[in-house]
Amino acid sequence: MASDGVNLSVRKGEIHCLLGENGAGKTTLMRILYGLYQPDEGEIVLNGNPVHISSPRAALSYHIGMVHQHFRLVPTLSVAENVVLGLDEGTGPFLNYRQTGKKISQIADKYGLVVDPQAKVWQLTVGQQQRVEILKALYREADILIMDEPTSVLTPQEVDQLFSTLRTLVDDGLTIIFITHKLDEVMEISDRVTILRKGKAIATVNTADTNKPQLAELMVGREVVFRLEKNEVNRGEGLLVVDDLHALNDRGLPALRGTSFDLHEGEILGVAGVSGNGQRELAEVLTGLRHASRGHVTLAGEDVTNRSAREIADASVAYVPMERKKMGTVPNMTIRENLILKSYRQRPFSHGMFLDNNAAEENARRAMSEYQIMAPSIDTAVKVLSGGNIQRVVLARELSGDPRLIIAAHPTYGLDVGATEQVRQILLAQRDRGAGVLLISEDLEEVMSMSDRIMVLFGGEVMGIVDAGGAEIEEIGLMMAGERKEEVESASTEVA
C-alpha cells in the first residue's frame, strides 16, 4: 500500500512541501491528485467542493498541473509545439505559431522562465526543459502546480532560478505542492510542510516553527528499531579500502565526490542516505560497472580501481543489484540459466566451448532447495517468479563460491515479510562466515538493525561513520540531511 489514509490540506497561495523518504508515498499521492491513479477510499475537496479527478485531462479542467520528475516532452518538437501539444486551440488542424509563441513569451517573461519558443526540446538543458514543463502547466491556466522532486536533476544555479520562479508564481496567487526529500529545500522554499512516512501523513507543520533536526526525526521515525538476533561482530582483516573516490552519474554530473571508507572481513557496513546521494554510483564503481574518475579501490591489498565487471567478479566480489529484473537476472531465461549467469565460463558448467546442462541442472536443484526458491521447475522463466523468489535466485548465484566481499543494494526492497527476513538472515550468515558486506539501503531500520557500522552518504561524500550499537537515529537523520558527524556532535554537546 503506497498511500494509507492520508490527510493533506493545502491552502491557496502557499508553497506546501511533501517530505518523505523514497517509498513513503509522496508520488502516489500526487498522482491521485493529478488523476493518474484513482483512490480506493476517501475524497478530494477543491475550493470547498468535492471533486472526482478521473484523468489528467480532468485535473486540468480543475486547473491542476503537474511537473513530473521525468519530463513528458517530445524531444524533436519545438518548445511551442510541446506546450500546445494535446490542446484544442480551435484553429482546426493547423497551429497558429505566431500567436502561441507570443502567448508563451508573455508567460515566460512574467515568471522569468527564459526559453526560446522556437527551439527544439532536445537542444535544451535539463533546467530549460523543466521550464517548458512549467510553461505547459501555466499555458493550461493551472492554479495548483504539483512539482515532483523538481530539483533532483538541476544544478545549484538552476535550483536558485527555479525557486525564484516559484516565489513569483505564488505571489501571483498560484498554489504549489512541492515534493522532495531534501530538508534544505523544505526550509528554504516552503510555507508549510507535510511529512509522509510509509504511506501515512505523520504531521503538517509551519516551516517557520520547525527546524531540520525535527523534520529529520519526523521523516525517519522514532519507533524503537527492531534489533535482529545476531552474533557479536567478529571483525577480521581489512578487506576493502576506498580512498577519495570520484565518479559521475549518468547525466555526467558528479555523484561521488571524494568518498573514503574501509570495510573489514566479518562485518556489515551499512550505507544510509536519502536516495540519489551517490549510493548507486558507489555500488557500480565497486563492481566495475562504472568508471571512477579519481581515487582508488583496494581489495585485500590489491588495487582494483576500474577493473572490468568480470575481473572484479573473479576477484570474489558478489553484487546483489538494486534492479533485480533489469540487471540482476535475465527475466526471459530460466532459473537454471540465470543461476550460471556469472559462472557459465567456468567448470563444471562449461567444458571448452560447450555448456554442461547436467551440471547446470544439478546446480539449480541444489540452489532451489538450499535457498527455498519456490518455482514449478528449474526451467521456469525467472520473469514469472515473485520478487522474493527472484531475489533468492540472485542470492543463490552471487553467494555461491563464498565471496569475500558482498555488495548488496536494497536487498529487501519490495519483498514481503518472510522473504525480507530470509534475505537478512542469509546476509548475516555470510558475515558470520567472514565475508565483508556493504549493505546499501534506503530502509533505515534495516541499516540500523543489520549493520555493525553505519556510514551516511550525502552528495557523494561520507558525512560520518558510526558504530551501529551506539547510533542515535537523530544523529543519522541529521547526517542524511547533510550535516557532518563533527557538526552533529558539537551541536549536541552545546545542548548538553
Added chain:
Amino acid sequence: MQAPKWLSIERRPIPSGRTIFTVSILGIVAALIVMAIFFAAYGVSPARAYGAILHGALGNWHGFSETLRRMIPLLLIGVGLTIAFRALFWNIGAEGQLLAGAIAAAGIALFSGLPDPLLLPVMFIAAFAGGAAWGLIPALLKVKLGINDVITTLMMNYIAIYLMEWLIHGPWKGPTARGFAYTDTFARAAWLPTIYGTRIHWPTLVLGLLLALVMYMLVSRTRSGFEIRVVGENPDAARFAGISQFKTTLLVMLIAGGFAGLAGVGEVAGIHHRLLGPLNISMGYGYTAIIVAWLARRNPLAVIITSFLFAIIISGGDVIKVSLGLPFQLINVFNGLILFFLIGSEAFIRYKVSFSFRRQ
C-alpha cells in the same frame, strides 16, 4: 481509456509452444484470406489461384525441384538471421551480404587461376568472407559509434547492388557476353553439381541443413550461444555478467553475413554460372529470409520448415505469372501480408483476448 465490458485482455506470462504455433498459423490464414481479395480483384477465383500455386510448386517433380532450389538461399540466410535476431541485431542487410558473397565468389571463379579442385572450396570461403565483411561493417558501426543497425544494414544493400552493377557494366563485363551486362561464364570446375534434370545445387542445400543443426546446437548448448541470448534478452545483465557486447555482436554478424554470402555463391555457382544483374541473382531472398527467420521464431531448426514454406510462395509466383497471367509482383504483396499479420499476431501471443457477448 477503458476497454468495453465484452472484451477482456489478459497478459500471458509465458506463451506455450502450442499458442505460438496456433497464432502463427492463424496469422498465415489471415494473410491468405486478404490475399484472396487481391486475386478476386484480378478476376481470378482465389480457390483456383491457390490450387494452381500448390500444384505448380508441389504437384509435379519439376515444380517441386524449383521449390527446393528456391529454398536453399532462404534456408542459409534465414538460419544466419535467427542468430542475429537472437542478439537483437536487426540485420536488414542480408540482400547486400548475399550479393557481396556472390561478387567475391565470382571474382575467384573468373580471375584467381586456381587449380580446378581448389576452385569451389575457395569460392565458398571467399563468399563467406565477403558476406561477413558486409555484415561486420554495420556491426562495428553499432558497437563503436552507436549507429542504428537497421539503417546501416539497409544502406549497405544499395552499396552492394551498385557495386555489382558497376562490375558487370565495367571492369568485369565479359568479352564473350556480346554486349550484355554480365561476366563471362565460369569455368566448368566452378559449377556446383546439381541433381540430374533439376537446378537443385545439392551441396549448398546439404550445407544449409547442416548449418541449421549446428546453429541450433550453438544457441542451446554452447557458451557463445548463451552469451548471444543474454545480450539479446537483457543487455544490462550481460554487462553485469561481464559478457562483451562487442564480441557477441561481431560474432552474430560474422555468422549472419557469412551465411548470406554462402547463399550468394550458391546462386552464382549453382544456377547462373556467371555474375549478372543483382535482381537476376537474388530477387529479394535477403528480405524474404527476414520473414522466414521471424516465422521460425528465431529457432534455426524451424527455419528448415519456414524456408520451405516461403519457397512454395516464390515458386507460386512463377506459376501465377505463367499459368494465370498475373504479375509476379503479387508475390511480394503476399509476402508483405504474411509479415504484417505475423507481427500483428505478436500481440495475441503475449495477450489472451477473449470476448463475451452475454448481456451484462
